[in-house]
Amino acid sequence: MDGNRVRWGIISTAKIGREKVIPGIRASQTGIAAAIASRDLDRAKQVASDLGIEKAYGSYEELFADPDIDAIYNPLPNHMHVPVTAQAVEAGKHVLCEKPMALSADEAATLLDLPKDRLVAEGFMVRAHPQWIRARDIVRSGELGELHAIQGFFSFFNADPGNIRNRADMGGGALMDIGCYTMLAGRYFFEAEPERVVSLIDRDPDFGTDRITSAMMDFGAGRQLTFTVSTQLTPFQRLQLVGSKKRLEILIPFNAPQGEAVELRLDDGSKLGDGALAPETIAPCDQYAELADLFGRAILGEKVLTYGVEDAIQNMKIIDAIFASAERGEWVDVG
Structure with missing residues (x-):
């Protein structure tokens, strides 16, 4: 943690991340957009430069290995939500994943096997x-x-x-x-x-x-x-x-x-x-800043996260x- 701020790592340079979530994190009271990862390193560096993000990585694995990153935002295509979220949690990160969490309830249920000391939630900003x-x-x-x-x-x-x-x-x-x-x-x-x-x-x-x-x-x-x-x-x-x-x-x-x-x-x-x-x-x-704060305060132990994996499975x-x-x-x- 950076004091009482959550340091966020963003996966991919997806439009919703660039235009909605990253500005929301930057406008939040609890979050810092600290790193971004893309399979195209040059693209990651460009977006990082454009949005004032400190670090850029050329692979998701490098981002997950960064000990300074507390939470991951996952806006990848739907079929990649579960496997990449699981990978991030197993690396010790909290994960806010774009909706829908999975391709089916059975796939979403596999997230119940992940370590319970990391928070995982669907990004329903509404x-x-x-x-x-x-x-x-x-x-x-x-x-x-x-x-x-x-x-x-x-x-x-x-x-x-x-x-x-x-x-x-x-x-x-x-x-x-x-x-x-x-x-x-x-x-x-x-x-x-x-x-x-x-x-x-x-x-x-x-x-x-x-x-x-x-x-x-x-x-x-x-x-x-x-x-x-x-x-x-x-x-x-x-x-x-x-x-x-x-x-x-x-x-x-x-x-x-x-x-x-x-x-x-x-x-x-x-x-x-x-x-x-x-x-x-x-x-x-x-509403994206509000969502970042809702999740961020849960990470900081200031609030209880109401919606987790079980809620995503029900969806x-x-x-x-x-x-x-x-x-x-x-x-x-x-x-």
Whole structure:
């Protein structure tokens, strides 16, 4: 440790690391972006220079061997999440891994065999954003009445055959890339686990990945989450939490702009066409900085990490069930 700061090592020069996570770590209260590793050393040196990172390595193994590095951020393609995370933990590092943690629940479960003195978590930055925290507080307060329905939509358009999101062999597709956010919303706001799921998937005929996935998740006691995600529709995202008294709308629930204010909207339905909307502004923040601090404080022993490997396994069990439902054409219980 560098005093009370966690020294981070970043694997690869992936766009999300360069543009989102590294700036977030640098803006955090607990973290230092201390090193970056790429299989292309020149590329690592260039990114390190551009972003003010002290060390650059030409292999992941060199980064893991650095005794000054406390934590690793792993944004590699989905099929590399588990093996590289395991390698880092076995080298004594804590690991924050991009979502989804694995390609299946069984693969994610192999992480349970790793040393227990190192922290491992999925990088769901939305759970650290004040707008999600505030929205859950509103749900808990009872202002919505009984929360029974959550609806989510998340889409973008990307038809590049070389993009990892369109590579079935790398764990691409809409459900793995962005559906994991919409289904997580049910777990987060209902504070419960789904009992069963049913889904419909349309696959790209060339890529083999799911380009449109819709699902319904039954949380019991009359609670339902429905969502649609797509990699080949116009960019859009929205989350609706609908209770017996009011509706809460999160305008930019997933890609909240870094350093900008966002808005929640409450509506009691007394006027049609959103005429009764009551907006609430959430102060500007960087959800990646918030995530780095959430994980960093757990490493420093200041907070308990709420979401670990077991949580990631549960996420994968739900994703597995959604895929299975589309294949079988029926409801599937979540194991």
